[in-house]
Amino acid sequence: MNHIYKQASSFNSVKLFNEWIILLVLAVVLFLASCTGKAEPMAAAPPPLLPVATVTTGQQETFVDYPATIQGTTDVEIRPQIAGTIDRIYVNEGQLVSKGQLLLQISELPFKAQLNNAKAALQAAQAAVLNAQLEIDKLSPLVQSKVVSDFQLKTAKTTYQIALANVEQAKANVNTAQINLGYTQIKAPNSGYIGRLPKKQGSLVSPSDPEPLTQLSDVSQVYAYFSLSETDFINFNAKYEGNSVADRISHLPAVELVLANQSLYPVKGKIDMINGQFDKTTGAITLRAVFTNAKGSLRSGNTGKIRLGLAHDHTILVPQSATVEMQDKIFVFAVGKDNKVSKVAIAIDGKNGTDYLIKDGLKSGDQIVLSGLDKLQDGQMIQPDRKGDKVAQLISKK
Template sequence: MNSETIIPKTITKTKLNQISFMKKVTFLILSAIFFISCADKNAAPPPSAAPQLPVLSITKEDVTTETEYPASIQGSVDVEIRPQVSGNLERVLVDEGAYVTKGQTLFKINERPFREQLNNALANLHAAEAASINAQLEVDKLKPLVQNKVVSDYQLKTAKASQKIAAANIEQAKAMVESARINLGYTTVKAPVSGYIGRLPKKQGSLVSATDIEPLTTLSDVHEVFVYFSLGETDFIKFKSQYAGNTIGDKIKNLPPVTLILADNNPFSKSGKIDMVDGQFDKTTGAITLRATFPNANGTLRSGNTGKIRLGINHNDVILVPQSATVEMQDKVFVFTVNKENKVSKMPITIVGKSETNYLISDGIKYGDQIVLSGIDKLQEGQVIQPKKAAKEVAQIINKK
């Protein structure tokens, strides 16, 4: 009985020791894990790799920048059609906007008063011619009488003077006839040039006069058009310096064609040529006017249209920087240059023009420098990067002229 009681007590004590040992081991393991975890949290993170960014080597290019100037369009001939005699407008033979040819009849003014004036002038001419005949007969009659000393020489001289007066009256009468014919012709108003008819403020039956403020209509010859635009003094100096020639006339001959941008921002289908520079600057605006001529065979352009002249100026050996490689801060534009240690520096640049998607740079970077093309929004001064040359296709797009 006693041996059976002692054996279980021994087994129980051994198990309790084992359990206690396992608890201690578990506690030590958990403590080690805890301390290792805390040590990892306090340790500095490993350094991140330098970002790999595309860079571009700066080169010099020959480019043409384009500047647009507001312009007004006029036909090569814009004339007001006015009556030259007074009378009732008997007929209107054209419609607004119609195309007419040179010499075509546009209006007819009542001609009856002027025809009567012509008839009266013709009658006066015939009377003067008859008086001249009588004067000549008188001279012919007196000549033999004077030779035979039947009458005095004074009477012959008087007859000859009368004959000269009669001849002068004939010339005066002829002038009156011609004037009457001209006035009669003015009753038919014809087109002086081919072109398009404007508004017709006067209707059939209206009384018209040469002193009217408003014309009968306007007529525009637009087979070619004149486009006028202005350059400021600084722009004009740059404009002149671009082209060869000692005089303005010589420079005009060397000017390239220009483009007309219409009101819908689309270019006109034909190119124009600058053919006139005004003789002086406008004192009010400080600008000088230039004229470009454009062919307009289809009549697309009309007098009074507006648009913009796109003028190209050549630039040789200039530095181009893509707009996408720049960042603007506090009214200044910067690029990130890369040095030999692959560190970036934020560099301000001076922009003097724009060619498509590129800036023309005069200061800040130079030939041979390298700039970061993209990813510049997260760059910091002095940061190290891994430069990667831009792909050939990308460089071609960026440097597109």
């Protein structure tokens, strides 16, 4: 029994020894493998491929919009010249009327009575002249015969002169009565569109009423009034030639009218007036553009924007998408000969759609990155994609 136990114990020892040998061999192998193996280095990332364009100079035109108010060439308040009651209204609100057309009728009965009284007073005054003349005719031979004194004749002649003056006054009263009677008919002073009619038939009206009877607007042509700031006006004068205001106006190009729905009015207008002084309150000066309105689509009180074009010679145009704004400055990434980019500040002279007009910072022949600017850093190397030059050519031809 002891013999069997010793054999089993010897067998377990050999097995345990063999397992330790195997583990030791594996550890040596792994150690040698780690010592002889070399780590593969990571490959460097290639420079990014970005579109690049060459900028060129050319003639460009920018457009600036200025808020405008529109008025008819003639906007007239129709007011009564006399007090009375409206007998009849001959037009409707919004109606197109012609010059001289009857609009309203004020009751004429009291004014006819005034005219008749004035005519009667005139006849009485004329009769008084005749009576005074008869008195002179009667006294003249008596004075020559020294039957009556010369004083009586002079008194009669004075009475005659007074009678003549009374006739003239009576005639003036007749004319006044006739004018007042004419004022009972309110006629259109010019052609145009009738506004609202707040007074109705039977309403009592007076010249002292705060509200007019209606308004009449001649909109066959309309005026669009807009204002320029002092800086804009200085630039405006510098852009267009002319020795005087009238001369400069004659050289101004046509302007466009942008309507409230952002559509363009189909007919271009012409600036025909520049105000003589700046508004002290706003610091702006008013200009006026005139537009034909044959279809009557524009009315007094419309609003819109005057689009003024400014020509720029030898300027560079850069897409806004090729710029980045930082700390109130605008930059582009210029590409050097070694394909390294550098951040360049630019000065903006205006906008043309989605493009910037460059005043300073770039010159013709410079290359800029068109997109992917958010991942670029100053001094970084890139792979230029020259297909972007097609974009530059398109820009230069705008």
